[in-house]
Amino acid sequence: MKKIIILSTxxxxxxxxxxxxxxxxxxxxxxxxxxxxxxxxxxLTAQQQNNLKNIPEVTISTDKNNYDKGEVIIIVVKxxxxxxxxxxxxxxxxxxxxxxxxxxxxNPAYEEDGGFQLTxxxxxDNCYIKLxxxxxxxxxxxxxxxxxxxxxxxxxFGTGGPEKPRIxxxxxxxxxxxxxxxxxxxxxxxxxxxFEVKTVYSNAFVIK
Numbered sequence: 001m002k003k004i005i006i007l008s009t010x011x012x013x014x015x016x017x018x019x020x021x022x023x024x025x026x027x028x029x030x031x032x033x034x035x036x037x038x039x040x041x042x043x044l045t046a047q048q049q050n051n052l053k054n055i056p057e058v059t060i061s062t063d064k065n066n067y068d069k070g071e072v073i074i075i076v077v078k079x080x081x082x083x084x085x086x087x088x089x090x091x092x093x094x095x096x097x098x099x100x101x102x103x104x105x106x107n108p109a110y111e112e113d114g115g116f117q118l119t120x121x122x123x124x125d126n127c128y129i130k131l132x133x134x135x136x137x138x139x140x141x142x143x144x145x146x147x148x149x150x151x152x153x154x155x156x157f158g159t160g161g162p163e164k165p166r167i168x169x170x171x172x173x174x175x176x177x178x179x180x181x182x183x184x185x186x187x188x189x190x191x192x193x194x195f196e197v198k199t200v201y202s203n204a205f206v207i208k
Contacts, residue, residue, distance in 0.1 A: 056082075057080050058085060060076065061075075061076055061203040064205065065204070073150045075178060087182045088194065093148070095180050096109065096181075097178055105177065137183075142181065149181050152170050154170070179200070180199070
């Protein structure tokens with residue numbers, strides 16, 4: 001049997017399929033799972049709890065500012081507003097990433113030699129890039145948290161079609177920040193889009 005793990009990106013509508021290869025080649029239909037929602041700051045680090053206290057805005061943060069290569073990064077988004085907001089999520093990935101180079105922040109999702117973050121724990125050496133069906137925006141309730149973990153693995157674009165496997169690798173050392181997009185209304189022209197999207201950034205962090 002071929003085990004395929006479904007992962008998806010936030011902005012470009014691309015699906016990452018990661019898994020180990022056996023004999024069977026049949027595919028599994030994507031399953032969209034909602035991010036784990038926490039209603040309190042239980043089990044968060046002291047820094048995260050401090051970042052999430054009484055903030056009347058939407059914020060995204062990491063548990064530390066410095067990480068070793070391959071170390072798990074804990075990510076928390078807090079809706080500190082008194083009203084529900086909308087965000088777009090594919091699977092358990094509801095955030096993007098940028099890296100700092102030549103005095104500017106760059107999104108690797110728009111670069112030819114870039115790639116997409118893999119958020120599942122049980123990822124093998126190979127991954128695949130595949131288009132996936134768009135999903136409707138999700139609701140993010142007032143004073144709620146979204147949490148995720150990332151072990152710094154990415155699926156690079158590479159060359160060839162979606163049937164060609166890519167080799168999973170760790171993101172390069174450098175300075176990074178996370179991105180979270182949200183809004184308050186669905187677009188009248190497209191029910192899959194958020195009207196007047198707002199962007200928030202996390203603290204900058206370094207991967208050694």
